[in-house]
Amino acid sequence: MARILTGIQSTNIPHLGNILGAILPAITQSQNHAHQSLFFIADLHSLTSIKDAGAIHRHTLSVAATWLAFGLNPENTWFYRQSRVPQVTELAWYLNCFTPYPMLANAHSFKDKSNRLSDVNAGLFTYPVLMAADILLYDANWVPVGKDQIQHLEITADIARSVNHRLQQDVFTIPEALINDHHALIPGTDGQKMSKSYQNYINIFLPEKELRQVINQQIITDSSLLQDTKDPNSNVICQLIELVAGTARANYTRQKLLQGGYGWGHAKTDLLQAILEIYAEPRQRYNYYMNQTTELETLLQKGEARAMAYAQLKLQQLRQALGYNG
Ligand code: ADP
Numbered sequence: 001m002a003r004i005l006t007g008i009q010s011t012n013i014p015h016l017g018n019i020l021g022a023i024l025p026a027i028t029q030s031q032n033h034a035h036q037s038l039f040f041i042a043d044l045h046s047l048t049s050i051k052d053a054g055a056i057h058r059h060t061l062s063v064a065a066t067w068l069a070f071g072l073n074p075e076n077t078w079f080y081r082q083s084r085v086p087q088v089t090e091l092a093w094y095l096n097c098f099t100p101y102p103m104l105a106n107a108h109s110f111k112d113k114s115n116r117l118s119d120v121n122a123g124l125f126t127y128p129v130l131m132a133a134d135i136l137l138y139d140a141n142w143v144p145v146g147k148d149q150i151q152h153l154e155i156t157a158d159i160a161r162s163v164n165h166r167l168q169q170d171v172f173t174i175p176e177a178l179i180n181d182h183h184a185l186i187p188g189t190d191g192q193k194m195s196k197s198y199q200n201y202i203n204i205f206l207p208e209k210e211l212r213q214v215i216n217q218q219i220i221t222d223s224s225l226l227q228d229t230k231d232p233n234s235n236v237i238c239q240l241i242e243l244v245a246g247t248a249r250a251n252y253t254r255q256k257l258l259q260g261g262y263g264w265g266h267a268k269t270d271l272l273q274a275i276l277e278i279y280a281e282p283r284q285r286y287n288y289y290m291n292q293t294t295e296l297e298t299l300l301q302k303g304e305a306r307a308m309a310y311a312q313l314k315l316q317q318l319r320q321a322l323g324y325n326g
């Protein structure tokens, strides 16, 4: 049975880009019963950027609640927190010792982050190795990720091949990235890639009033008058309606704008309504889980027990091959 694995860092409440680009495609995959799915919260990776216990804890719960809100079924999915299966950090050490330094020094993501951030720590540098450990520990075959993560998957496959070759046995399964092209890059309110780093993201779980404010204030429109005809492509409103609610609904707003007599405020309200309607149930479920953290905790612990049993066996096999057992 093929194994599908993916993780989301707990650095914030997941935004629309994370949901459409990563969470929903992974959940769709998990509904294929020919696969075993493993979805986890990469809360150790978050420590590369967040050093605040309260924030790590809150964001971890919020990522877990988002997965469940969008339909993750914890009965057929291994759903766990990375930090609760500490075998992954032992594996990361072994993998570090098989990883050529230049491969990490040349990673785009590290170069980009080390230019942008003030806290350039060694964890940020070895980030791809911990990610490789996440994947190789569970023999994942397929890893659904956004385009920005392709290089990390290539690094993972390289490390796996190198270990197998050096140890002269197939310890690790070679994984492949699974890219969802349709939703590969969800634009943010400014038209650039939606990202928490650019302050252009939409948190769909906000209460209606705050969500309206984000849409009204963050999406910049031209100063044409109500009666003027408008170019629906001059900002991101219709594109976002299409991504959330489909082409027919986006075309309705496009037509109205092209005819004139329809203000940008109306179009923004169409976007707000699309989000509120399409995500009515996930919004409700998200709030439910954020208020039922004991239930969330129980679900995660069940997944963690399953993940840990597998991780222990895998590590045993590797320790043996490395000369640490017996
Ligand atoms: P951010 O860019 O906000 O920091 P992350 O790097 O934590 O987001 O991304 C988590 C997951 O969501 C990754 O699989 C990433 O590829 C995906 N993702 C993030 N932003 C987008 C986007 N704008 N469009 C599509 N997928 C995205």
Ligand code: TRP
Binding pocket: 005, 006, 007, 008, 009, 042, 045, 130, 131, 134, 135, 143, 144, 145, 149, 152
């Ligand atoms: N680096 C990924 C991101 O920022 C998160 C992640 C950590 C991950 N470990 C993983 C994704 C393993 C897939 C598989 O999006």
